[in-house]
Amino acid sequence: MKTLQAWAFQYRTVLFILFLLTGVLAAAIIVQSYAIVQVVDGVFVQDVSFEEISFFLVILVGALLIRSVVNYSNARLGLHLSLTVRKSIRNDLLSKWTKQPVSEKGRNQTGEKLTTLIDYVDQLDPYFREYVPQVIKTTIVPLAILISVFIVNPNSGWIMLITAPFIPISYILVGLKTQQKSDRQLAELSFFSGKFLDILQGLQTLKLFGRGKEQATVLKETNAGFQKTTLSILKIAFASSFFIELIITLGIGLLALEIGFQMLVFETLAFAPAFFVLAIAPEYYNSLKELGAAFHTGRGSLAAAEKLKEELDAKEKSVKWGSSPLRYPVRLDLNQATYSYGGEFTLQIDALEALPNERLVIIGPSGQGKTTLLGVLAGLYDPLTGAIVVNGKERNTVDESSWWDQTTYISQHPYLFSGTIRENIEMGTVSSDDELKHAIEASGLTELISTLPQGWSTAVGEGGRGLSGGEKQRIALARSFLKKPALVFYDEPTIGLDVKTERILSQSMESLSETATVITVAHRLPTIRKADKIAVLEDGRLVAFGPPEHVIRENAYAASLLEGGDDV
Numbered sequence: 001m002k003t004l005q006a007w008a009f010q011y012r013t014v015l016f017i018l019f020l021l022t023g024v025l026a027a028a029i030i031v032q033s034y035a036i037v038q039v040v041d042g043v044f045v046q047d048v049s050f051e052e053i054s055f056f057l058v059i060l061v062g063a064l065l066i067r068s069v070v071n072y073s074n075a076r077l078g079l080h081l082s083l084t085v086r087k088s089i090r091n092d093l094l095s096k097w098t099k100q101p102v103s104e105k106g107r108n109q110t111g112e113k114l115t116t117l118i119d120y121v122d123q124l125d126p127y128f129r130e131y132v133p134q135v136i137k138t139t140i141v142p143l144a145i146l147i148s149v150f151i152v153n154p155n156s157g158w159i160m161l162i163t164a165p166f167i168p169i170s171y172i173l174v175g176l177k178t179q180q181k182s183d184r185q186l187a188e189l190s191f192f193s194g195k196f197l198d199i200l201q202g203l204q205t206l207k208l209f210g211r212g213k214e215q216a217t218v219l220k221e222t223n224a225g226f227q228k229t230t231l232s233i234l235k236i237a238f239a240s241s242f243f244i245e246l247i248i249t250l251g252i253g254l255l256a257l258e259i260g261f262q263m264l265v266f267e268t269l270a271f272a273p274a275f276f277v278l279a280i281a282p283e284y285y286n287s288l289k290e291l292g293a294a295f296h297t298g299r300g301s302l303a304a305a306e307k308l309k310e311e312l313d314a315k316e317k318s319v320k321w322g323s324s325p326l327r328y329p330v331r332l333d334l335n336q337a338t339y340s341y342g343g344e345f346t347l348q349i350d351a352l353e354a355l356p357n358e359r360l361v362i363i364g365p366s367g368q369g370k371t372t373l374l375g376v377l378a379g380l381y382d383p384l385t386g387a388i389v390v391n392g393k394e395r396n397t398v399d400e401s402s403w404w405d406q407t408t409y410i411s412q413h414p415y416l417f418s419g420t421i422r423e424n425i426e427m428g429t430v431s432s433d434d435e436l437k438h439a440i441e442a443s444g445l446t447e448l449i450s451t452l453p454q455g456w457s458t459a460v461g462e463g464g465r466g467l468s469g470g471e472k473q474r475i476a477l478a479r480s481f482l483k484k485p486a487l488v489f490y491d492e493p494t495i496g497l498d499v500k501t502e503r504i505l506s507q508s509m510e511s512l513s514e515t516a517t518v519i520t521v522a523h524r525l526p527t528i529r530k531a532d533k534i535a536v537l538e539d540g541r542l543v544a545f546g547p548p549e550h551v552i553r554e555n556a557y558a559a560s561l562l563e564g565g566d567d568v
């Protein structure tokens, strides 16, 4: 529970107020029992007039009111604590994930991330909303009651003191027994969520392959496992509740027996103290029992807290940045740079340069490291050894936001958000209609947009649903024209684009290169032929570099790639 405690201790003021209010609650409970005893003793034993007990009736009502107000305030404080902690953890998770280097983004399934952000964080709620206020209550209230009982009748005090530990002991035993199960329950929930979202996202593919039914069975089995673990935890919880009720009944029964003996057999105890003990004893046992119940629910937060801490503390390779602004025009150099994902593949480039406003094209067969090299040059990954030099200075001295402000990276599958085409092109910036028109024209979207009833205000679905691959690429290009970057990184799609889109993309790259250094991973001969320089990759190494004609002349491998006549 150390993690949870540390999170709670960040909000000491709330804890302090909870302590103060609970002190008031303990006093109100004792005063309430005292007032009840005085009223009952006055009416039934002393036979006094109503006026004489009216003072205690007022005290009784006051104590009841105070108890209600304090209980309400404590519940609100618990809720406030829970909301604050959960909000802060969600913020931490989101800021960690948004800062994650691209190489780490695919580490978990999206479903798993959603479970972490929503379900795991929500599972912390019982700890902060119920358990923390209850621990404070159980620290103060039973102690105060015990002291008052010891003052009134020490024998009853001893009985209460001796029977009390059985309640927390039984909860601890149950907690130990359910620990493994609740860890397993959480792992099963996370697995189930990941699987569910995965299947949902790939539903179309699964249907096309006729695997829908099998997946339904897989989901059913995963769900059944989760249900079984949940039920076995509940079974233990119910059994322990029964045992605890038994302890409380026995405890109070023992007290009544002892009081009865003292009053009737030994005649050493008057009615008022005896009644006080019996009136206040249920409050004593109940607050211990409530701690147990809260402990159960709070215990459920433990596994989620460990998972969240693990995620928040996970160390990952981050890209280093500096503080110098990126200046136009941009020259990029790669010196003795290597990069690896940790597997067998290693990118190893001894020397590579992209001069200001030059068009550098990277080519090579599939899986040779072209996208990886583009990612290293674009600052998505830090090279493991060697350096990327930007205008004569190491890339890690450049300010990150200045870099991304002047860079465009168009991946093979650009992501489009659910929103209008305009919003997708502007990406949060504000542009005039003329600027937008120019970007749309330059990226060859004019015709498409003119056919849409709502033009650029037409909504597209999440991930660009409703648009073709080529159209998505052109929208990504339009983003670049609006942004006017100094550096363009473009991963040409390997999937076949129509001739028209190909021509538009090629022209667009040409016009972008008038004001930017353009580095493209290319598969199409027209793109390759128009390059100022081409870099040929084979097995992660640069095997040829220079102007296209020169490379074709000098390097047989490149010549075979280019002169085969097909796209590579």
Ligand SMILES: Nc1ncnc2c1ncn2[C@@H]1O[C@H](COP(=O)(O)OP(=O)(O)OP(=O)(O)O)[C@@H](O)[C@H]1O
Pocket: 103, 341, 343, 345, 364, 365, 366, 367, 368, 369, 370, 371, 372, 373, 494
């Ligand atoms: N995130 C990753 N984690 C682990 N290995 C990866 C990752 N991305 C790529 N690889 C591996 O690195 C190697 C180079 O991949 P890369 O995508 O750079 O090749 P490519 O030349 O761009 O291929 P393609 O033309 O098919 O896109 C491949 O063996 C690939 O399996």
